[in-house]
Amino acid sequence: MNKLPLITLTSDFGLQDGFVGAMKGVVLGLCPQARLVDLSHAVPPQDVLAGALLLARAAPWFPPGTVHLAVVDPGVGTGRRGLAARFGGAFFVGPDNGLCTPLLEGAEAHGLPVEIFELANPDYQLASVSRTFHGRDVFAPAAAHLARGVPLAEFGPPVPDPVRLALPRAERTTEGWSAHIIAIDVFGNLATDLSVDRIQDPARVVVRCAGHEVRGLVRAYGERPAGTLVALSDSAGRLELAVVNGSAAQRTGAGIGATVEVVEYI
Secondary structure (H helix, E strand, C coil), X not given: CCCCCEEEXXXXXXXXXCHHHHHHHHHHHHCCCCEEXXXXXXXXXXXXXXXXXXXXXXXXXXXXXXXXXXEXXXXXXXXXXXXXXXXXXXXXEEECXXXXXXXXXXXXXXXXXXXXXXXXXXXXXXXXXXXXXXXXHHHHHHHHHHHCCCCHHHHCCECCCCCCCCCCXXXXXXXXXXXXXXXXXXXXXXXXXXXXXXXXXXXXXXXXXXXXXXXXXXXXXXXXXXXXXXXXXXXXXXXXXXXXXXXXXXXXXXXXXXXXXXXXXX
């Protein structure tokens, strides 16, 4: 662990009701030296896949030993398990509902260590556990104790079968690729699940989405006039649709899961 423990927080709680503040209070009460970083608390309500993809985009940029506390938990109070896990150099605390799938599969793909344990030890939970707020009563204490150096195995039995989401994946077609919109940012940019490095010649492709067509990829938004629909590589190296100084989401009407067709003329 880091000498000054680093804990990130991701949730669908929003900021208006004090839920995030309550989790932070629990963490700091148990681990006063922790540094807390908010990734986002604007995950769409109960949207586990959106939370998983957001966490996957941000987590790789944090130093080894960071604890990622993530709570998008429509199954709170049911029999779903809570998890404390290590995926390579990153640690995860949250519900066993697939939220950690990209971190898990990323570690597996690179041959990195994977350790997953159930949050079953009441010594690392609050004395009274609500049926509706495990973020405060179960996950926040676990994250704090993990950041303090408590070994993963202390939290409970190993979990060999964590829940996995069916992540969207771009598919090869006879003409190129069939991709999917996986995220829409605050600017209305449409991120897809297709890595641009899979496109043989970015200058000689046609990108189609929701009845709109873009020819060729640009290198930066500013290469085209304001109001132009463009395709380019986003900061994660994935194909993105954007409107220069505007919103591609509004222009196209496309939402999460919409198909993006990439035709390669080689």
